[in-house]
Amino acid sequence: MAIPDDRRYTDQHEWTLVRDGDEGAPVVRVGITDHAQDALGDIVFVQLPDVGAELAAGDPMGEVESTKSVSDVYAPVAGVVVAVNGALEATPETVNADPYGEGWLVDIRVDGGSGDPTAALLDAAAYRALVDGS
Template identity: 50%
Template sequence: MSEVLDNLRYSEEHEWAQQGEGKIVRVGITDHAQHLLGDIVFVEFPEIGTNITAGDSVGSIESVKTVSELYSPVSGTVTRVNEALEDSPELLNSQPYGGGWIYEVEVEGDYASATSGLLDSAAYRELVGE
């Protein structure tokens, strides 16, 4: 059974978005996604300063089983990436909602409007059958 946190918003592609300081939104993959992928060995990040649109492929995640596209759940400008994943990509498996975050985006509006098209925790649980 995968962990789903109530304070996050979720995409149907199994990414999560978390409200940060000001207009910053932190992004990662869900516990469900990391279970599907298996042992993660490499993360390709979006470039800092890149303008991204919700739904766009912004990188990839490589596991021992497969390579999966990383889609952005929100639109904005990439402000930071989690450099700890360069040396320890397995953090995505062990801490998908903590130390395994992937990147941060500065959104144009507020968090509520930036994530309005995403699923809440109840809808995401239903999506993944939990």
């Protein structure tokens, strides 16, 4: 199971990757982990928030539906949704095929503060320990 070292993770199995944003605010790309997509099975539908939606960390921001179940996806950081992966509407199975690449879900612009907005999340080693312990 892939757990890239260049990301931060939540205990709800979302990954984050900080990207350069416009207006000087960092943008955090969010998706679900390889572990999550594997546990869900074949993904058949992805519901994402609207661009412009304001999210608080921990808020439900969408759903991923598979042949096994429906799971909420939670915002790992607070901010405004600046992009959603619209390609998933037609090809939700991309989340299974490439969860850390083309299967990304949303970009969230994080306002205020300096430093890494994902610093409080799990690093790859801590996420591996979480997954190995489950």
